Amino acid sequence: MDFGFTDEQTMLGESLARTLERGGDAAALSELGAGLALMTEEAGGFGGTGRDILMVFRTLGRAAAVTQLLDSVVLGAGILSAAGEADLAEAAASGEARIAVALDEPGQRYDGKVSTRAEGERLTGEKSLVPGAEDATHLIVKTTDGLWLVEAGAEGLGLRGYALMDGGRAAEVTLRDTPARRIGDAALLDRPLAAAILAVCADALGAMEKAVELTTDYLKTRKQFGRPIGSFQALQHRMADLLTEVEQARSAVWNLAGNLDTADRDRHVAATKSLLGRVALYVAEETIQLHGGIGMTEEYELAPLARRLLAADARFGDSDHHLERFIAASAA
Amino acid sequence: MDMSFSPDDQTFRAEVRQFLQDRLPERLSEKVRLQQELTKAEIEEWHAVLNEKGWLAGNWPREFGGAGWTAIQRHIFDEESALASAPRVLPFGIAMLGPVLQKFGSKEQQDRFLPRILNGQDWWCQGYSEPGAGSDLASVKTTAVRDGDDYVVNGQKTWTTLGQHANWIFCLVRTDPTAKAQEGISFLLIDMTSPGITVRPIVLLDGTPEVNEVFFDDVRVPAENLVGEENKGWTYAKYLLTHERTNIAGVGFATAGLAALKRIARAQQAHGKPLIENPLFAARLAEIEIDLMAMATTNLRMLAQAAAGQVPGAESSMLKLKGTQIRQAINDLTRRAVGPWALAFPSEAVEGANDDLPPGPPEAAAATRAYLNNRKLSIYGGSNEIQRGIIAKSLLGL
Numbered sequence: 127m128d129f130g131f132t133d134e135q136t137m138l139g140e141s142l143a144r145t146l147e148r149g150g151d152a153a154a155l156s157e158l159g160a161g162l163a164l165m166t167e168e169a170g171g172f173g174g175t176g177r178d179i180l181m182v183f184r185t186l187g188r189a190a191a192v193t194q195l196l197d198s199v200v201l202g203a204g205i206l207s208a209a210g211e212a213d214l215a216e217a218a219a220s221g222e223a224r225i226a227v228a229l230d231e232p233g234q235r236y237d238g239k240v241s242t243r244a245e246g247e248r249l250t251g252e253k254s255l256v257p258g259a260e261d262a263t264h265l266i267v268k269t270t271d272g273l274w275l276v277e278a279g280a281e282g283l284g285l286r287g288y289a290l291m292d293g294g295r296a297a298e299v300t301l302r303d304t305p306a307r308r309i310g311d312a313a314l315l316d317r318p319l320a321a322a323i324l325a326v327c328a329d330a331l332g333a334m335e336k337a338v339e340l341t342t343d344y345l346k347t348r349k350q351f352g353r354p355i356g357s358f359q360a361l362q363h364r365m366a367d368l369l370t371e372v373e374q375a376r377s378a379v380w381n382l383a384g385n386l387d388t389a390d391r392d393r394h395v396a397a398t399k400s401l402l403g404r405v406a407l408y409v410a411e412e413t414i415q416l417h418g419g420i421g422m423t424e425e426y427e428l429a430p431l432a433r434r435l436l437a438a439d440a441r442f443g444d445s446d447h448h449l450e451r452f453i454a455a456s457a458a
Numbered sequence: 459m460d461m462s463f464s465p466d467d468q469t470f471r472a473e474v475r476q477f478l479q480d481r482l483p484e485r486l487s488e489k490v491r492l493q494q495e496l497t498k499a500e501i502e503e504w505h506a507v508l509n510e511k512g513w514l515a516g517n518w519p520r521e522f523g524g525a526g527w528t529a530i531q532r533h534i535f536d537e538e539s540a541l542a543s544a545p546r547v548l549p550f551g552i553a554m555l556g557p558v559l560q561k562f563g564s565k566e567q568q569d570r571f572l573p574r575i576l577n578g579q580d581w582w583c584q585g586y587s588e589p590g591a592g593s594d595l596a597s598v599k600t601t602a603v604r605d606g607d608d609y610v611v612n613g614q615k616t617w618t619t620l621g622q623h624a625n626w627i628f629c630l631v632r633t634d635p636t637a638k639a640q641e642g643i644s645f646l647l648i649d650m651t652s653p654g655i656t657v658r659p660i661v662l663l664d665g666t667p668e669v670n671e672v673f674f675d676d677v678r679v680p681a682e683n684l685v686g687e688e689n690k691g692w693t694y695a696k697y698l699l700t701h702e703r704t705n706i707a708g709v710g711f712a713t714a715g716l717a718a719l720k721r722i723a724r725a726q727q728a729h730g731k732p733l734i735e736n737p738l739f740a741a742r743l744a745e746i747e748i749d750l751m752a753m754a755t756t757n758l759r760m761l762a763q764a765a766a767g768q769v770p771g772a773e774s775s776m777l778k779l780k781g782t783q784i785r786q787a788i789n790d791l792t793r794r795a796v797g798p799w800a801l802a803f804p805s806e807a808v809e810g811a812n813d814d815l816p817p818g819p820p821e822a823a824a825a826t827r828a829y830l831n832n833r834k835l836s837i838y839g840g841s842n843e844i845q846r847g848i849i850a851k852s853l854l855g856l
């Protein structure tokens with residue numbers, strides 16, 4: 127058995143962490159090949175396995191970095207290469223193109239049902255919560271009959287942007303008779319969506335690990351009643367519980383990474399996303415609580431991590447949604 | 459056993475309800491219902507309406523201009539106010555300082571300050587916590603050194619809620635650095651417009667500048683602003699904390715929050731049905747409601763004890779613990795109920811701008827922020843860990 131990483135993966139993780147520490151931007155990440163590491167060799171990259179995704183996103187999560195790698199590369203380029211759109215997929219992986227993926231619709235709470243439709247080569251409908259839409263060069267739009275590609279600035283394409291909890295931005299998208307090109311069936315989404323969920327979970331794992339480290343350090347230095355608060359057994363036990371839950375999360379992420387391309391993928395997706403959502407909320411709440419007032423402030427490092435953990439639960443179906451999916455998958 | 463309210467209390471409840479119906483502006487209740495932040499003017503507006511009716515200070519005796527309500531009447535008022543989405547009465551002047559001045563303040567202090575709390579001339583904030591003194595409040599370091607007719611104050615307070623609006627702050631200051639921790643502390647009233655005071659906002663997780671740091675640099679405070687005796691401040695501070703802990707269970711807030719959550723869950727769809735019919739969600743909701751029913755009864759049992767003349771002791775710690783857990787659970791489920799739209803995070807600067815409206819149901823924008831903001835409930839006013847310590851010590855003798 128082997129739960130480790132290859133030398134290449136380890137090296138990439140380390141240089142990614144260093145680059146992020148120095149405040150590295152999208153260009154710096156592309157230069158490192160972070161995008162290409164998320165693509166398989168057939169798709170023009172040099173990675174793309176569950177373990178690659180795990181390494182990259184856990185590192186991003188630790189740094190609470192806001193990037194396009196999830197939406198534009200794992201999801202966007204992933205769909206494009208599955209659809210045989212190799213050139214655009216590679217452009218996305220190298221950062222030359224930016225892809226936004228428009229799946230959800232207003233009122234559709236995680237169900238994935240859509241009513242956006244195509245007439246001829248033109249789309250009409252509304253999409254909600256499309257991350258990165260404002261900066262995108264292309265949008266992949268899910269309609270009642272498959273996936274379509276829309277170019278930024280296309281006729282009848284409307285965007286209304288707003289900030290997201292994790293520091294990124296999304297938009298409400300309207301399509302009014304907007305020219306588009308069909309790229310394939312909705313089934314093309316399966317693997318990229320599972321990979322994106324793995325990415326979100328690995329990202330949350332990194333954020334949790336970092337939040338627990340910050341809290342441990344804080345408990346060692348913060349003094350009240352003449353001693354470090356970490357010397358109170360009540361708090362030691364809370365930290366022990368936290369660490370144990372994070373270990374569970376770690377194993378769940380490893381499970382999904384190892385099962386991304388097995389027949390049992392769906393069940394692992396549901397199990398992992400459900401567990402991660404639950405543990406992410408627990409870690410966010412406990413680490414804030416154990417910091418006292420400092421944990422409530424925006425200027426402390428914990429704030430973006432805590433919001434990222436909440437966001438992780440809300441993306442691609444929350445812990446309850448995936449608990450239901452797991453029950454359904456296990457009953458079958 | 460009789461679990462019903464007395465006829466007098468029921469009449470009082472009807473009167474409160476009617477008053478709220480007549481006098482609570484829709485504009486304000488709408489904002490409270492959507493968990494939007496109230497402006498200073500809006501808070502003052504509601505205080506003025508209550509004051510006109512003589513209901514601003516339900517807990518004060520009539521001789522000081524209060525309503526002189528019983529603990530049960532106060533509970534009824536708080537509950538009805540929350541259910542009607544009325545703005546909460548700010549605790550600093552009314553619930554905290556008022557009782558201290560009434561019990562320990564000089565006649566001059568009472569005459570000078572109490573009317574100004576009621577008529578809105580003064581906005582008080584609480585200067586207890588310091589960077590090094592949180593749970594361990596007795597370790598406050600801000601010093602007040604007597605110099606002629608003044609104290610000269612140096613140091614820093616932090617987490618001062620709504621201090622940016624305040625013109626007065628009541629502080630714990632160290633007047634005897636050689637005494638044991640609790641014994642060298644005094645309770646001082648400080649005019650926030652005095653030279654040498656700097657207020658710096660602290661932005662919280664939810665993006666709002668609700669708290670502040672307050673710095674004191676050689677601030678001269680007339681000695682007449684000392685409450686009670688020098689070095690006896692800890693006694694007054696503890697007395698204040700017992701008042702701070704009235705309505706600690708927050709049953710009204712929880713009940714209103716639960717009603718709002720149900721409204722959202724009826725409107726949201728999951729798998730083509732109202733979310734409230736989803737078995738998993740319904741179970742989570744039911745568990746909270748059952749917990750709330752029991753806690754509301756605990757609260758009433760303690761009120762009945764108080765009405766019978768028993769002083770509630772460490773039991774209030776259980777109400778704080780359970781009450782905050784339930785409210786936080788409601789905030790959590792509300793955020794989850796709005797589904798993916800909880801992801802939107804409208805920042806203060808852009809909120810209300812037409813081109814930047816957050817998506818989803820109208821409650822969605824506030825759901826995440828309310829959740830994040832209310833993480834404070836288990837931290838301030840004596841953290842939940844401190845409450846557990848009190849329960850273990852005083853009630854279990856451990």
Ligand SMILES: Cc1cc2nc3c(=O)[nH]c(=O)nc-3n(C[C@H](O)[C@H](O)[C@H](O)COP(=O)(O)OP(=O)(O)OC[C@H]3O[C@@H](n4cnc5c(N)ncnc54)[C@H](O)[C@@H]3O)c2cc1C
Nearest residue numbers: 415416418419584586587592593617619834838839841843
């Ligand atoms: C939003 C907000 C508003 C506030 N408003 C005001 C205000 O208006 N005026 C004011 O004076 N103060 C205010 N406070 C301060 C508040 O009272 C303190 O934050 C609180 O007392 C906790 O202190 P601390 O933040 O220093 O945390 P710490 O005391 O450092 O605690 C850190 C963690 O350790 C735990 N802990 C500490 N000691 C023990 C122990 N002995 N056993 C077990 N666990 C322990 C705590 O529970 C907490 O989880 C406010 C705080 C917040 C967050």
